[in-house]
Amino acid sequence: MNKYPLKKIRDDFPILSSKINNHNLVYFDNAATTQKPKSVIDSISNYYKNYNANIHRGIHTLAEKATEEFEQTRSLIKNFIGASSTKEIIFTRGTTEGLNLISSSLAKFHLKEGDEIIISEMEHHSNIVPWQMIANSNKLTLKVIEVSKEGEINIDHFKSLITDKTKLVSLVYISNTLGTINPVQNIIKICSQHNIISVIDGAQSSAHKKINVKSLNCDFYVFSAHKMYGPTGVGVVFGKEKILEKMPPYMGGGEMIKDVSFSKTSYNDLPYKFEAGTPNIGDVIGFKEAIKYIEDIGIENIESHEISLKKYAEKALNNIDGIKIVGTAKNKIGIFSFITKNVHYYDLGLLLDAKGIALRTGHHCTQPLMDKFDLDGTARLSLAIYNTTDEIDYFVDSLIKLMKR
Amino acid sequence: MTTTQTQNDIVEDFKVLEEDFEMTLNYLMEIGEKMDDYDEELKSDDNLVKGCQSKVWLSHELKGGKIFFSGDSNTSITKGLLSLLIKIFSGQTPEDILNTKLYFINKTGLCRFIGTQRSNGLEAMENKFKIIALSNK
Numbered sequence: 001m002n003k004y005p006l007k008k009i010r011d012d013f014p015i016l017s018s019k020i021n022n023h024n025l026v027y028f029d030n031a032a033t034t035q036k037p038k039s040v041i042d043s044i045s046n047y048y049k050n051y052n053a054n055i056h057r058g059i060h061t062l063a064e065k066a067t068e069e070f071e072q073t074r075s076l077i078k079n080f081i082g083a084s085s086t087k088e089i090i091f092t093r094g095t096t097e098g099l100n101l102i103s104s105s106l107a108k109f110h111l112k113e114g115d116e117i118i119i120s121e122m123e124h125h126s127n128i129v130p131w132q133m134i135a136n137s138n139k140l141t142l143k144v145i146e147v148s149k150e151g152e153i154n155i156d157h158f159k160s161l162i163t164d165k166t167k168l169v170s171l172v173y174i175s176n177t178l179g180t181i182n183p184v185q186n187i188i189k190i191c192s193q194h195n196i197i198s199v200i201d202g203a204q205s206s207a208h209k210k211i212n213v214k215s216l217n218c219d220f221y222v223f224s225a226h227k228m229y230g231p232t233g234v235g236v237v238f239g240k241e242k243i244l245e246k247m248p249p250y251m252g253g254g255e256m257i258k259d260v261s262f263s264k265t266s267y268n269d270l271p272y273k274f275e276a277g278t279p280n281i282g283d284v285i286g287f288k289e290a291i292k293y294i295e296d297i298g299i300e301n302i303e304s305h306e307i308s309l310k311k312y313a314e315k316a317l318n319n320i321d322g323i324k325i326v327g328t329a330k331n332k333i334g335i336f337s338f339i340t341k342n343v344h345y346y347d348l349g350l351l352l353d354a355k356g357i358a359l360r361t362g363h364h365c366t367q368p369l370m371d372k373f374d375l376d377g378t379a380r381l382s383l384a385i386y387n388t389t390d391e392i393d394y395f396v397d398s399l400i401k402l403m404k405r
Numbered sequence: 406m407t408t409t410q411t412q413n414d415i416v417e418d419f420k421v422l423e424e425d426f427e428m429t430l431n432y433l434m435e436i437g438e439k440m441d442d443y444d445e446e447l448k449s450d451d452n453l454v455k456g457c458q459s460k461v462w463l464s465h466e467l468k469g470g471k472i473f474f475s476g477d478s479n480t481s482i483t484k485g486l487l488s489l490l491i492k493i494f495s496g497q498t499p500e501d502i503l504n505t506k507l508y509f510i511n512k513t514g515l516c517r518f519i520g521t522q523r524s525n526g527l528e529a530m531e532n533k534f535k536i537i538a539l540s541n542k
Contacts, residue, residue, distance in 0.1 A: 347481045354426045
């Protein structure tokens, strides 16, 4: 492996050279959203400057160019996650919309009264509420896999929840709060043995791990562009073609139709059946550059950089007296939720912000998980490709000073 | 002292901080620490003003037509903000409380504690003072 081009990477992200409250920005809120490289920002601007047009229906040159660029993103994503066909790649506004698309559509034809759905205690609200909504409307039962005090899924408990009524399992790959990497491969295998549909929330995994939906063999994999150096407002649902074919549309409108009359409408083919209305063209095009950016560095190189950063941060945090890390799974990424003995996380977040350090505080949209750990929130540090050990040193140093006040 | 006079004093006190964020936070925590102890028994749901990330408790007594407030927060910075509001509103009549516009916020660099960010609940705190005033009118 070549030397990791950290300096070049940092130079590629214009925001990283900005000053926050008179300090150099230290951006540790990557699990909420990552920063964007110049290539992404420029490509969005280039679209609006040079070939803005609505896609798929236009016959003029600009529409052709916009359609081509848009569809190139779809092909690139297909290859990036190892899908079989671009028919399996549906654009959404983000992971949340993706999960809502899957749940609403499946609620219309597959999930019937008495059926059971399994999620886990560590799910983001986005992977709880959509299932609760259809559980209420369709009279389904929602079952929840237990999480250990270290923040790991209890596989035996999962197995014990499966009955002949279990129709679907929806699980987060990497927890946004704990950083735990779940054994999704194992879970998916069990699902397919029992003919259960598997949905993987890939919001936190797609920028940090090599993803191959074929080897995972999941039925659905959902993620967002903005957590992988791309723009906000774009997400992807991967779904196996044979299931997507059977699923009814999520929304009605333009693009998703073949023919419309007042007596009957026939729907378009995949993936367009699920893409009603004018999509977020400029940002989908920007997303292409984000994928290229990740591929240029190499996901394996990113992974090894982030693993060494994680180990460095873990060691440093463990050396601080009066700090408790929430989520100590053996297999985890560089996400550290923590509380301190004497400083409330809200004060901590503001005081660190005054030092130029951006991190997240609160319940991280995982309130049931917080209840489980008897907390109302934590401070959370989350690492990405451009973070450095110097930044971790500065953070730890600032944190120790604040805790000594 | 009128609410205007108190607000002017606060604006004057904050001037030395030159809107430096770190100094402002430290100052808020200092004035929060100086608040009178708050009875644990008063930390009830009725007295709770729930922000997204911090808790505030506010209670009051009515003496001679004027309202006297006391309160606490589980976070130091919010407690500092609360102490400013208590300083402004305590000892005022319900009418005066309801008629007060909190202009000091914009003149002290504290604007980031109100408005679009839900996390701190300065606005929720102000509302709680005014609801108490309204119910004692």
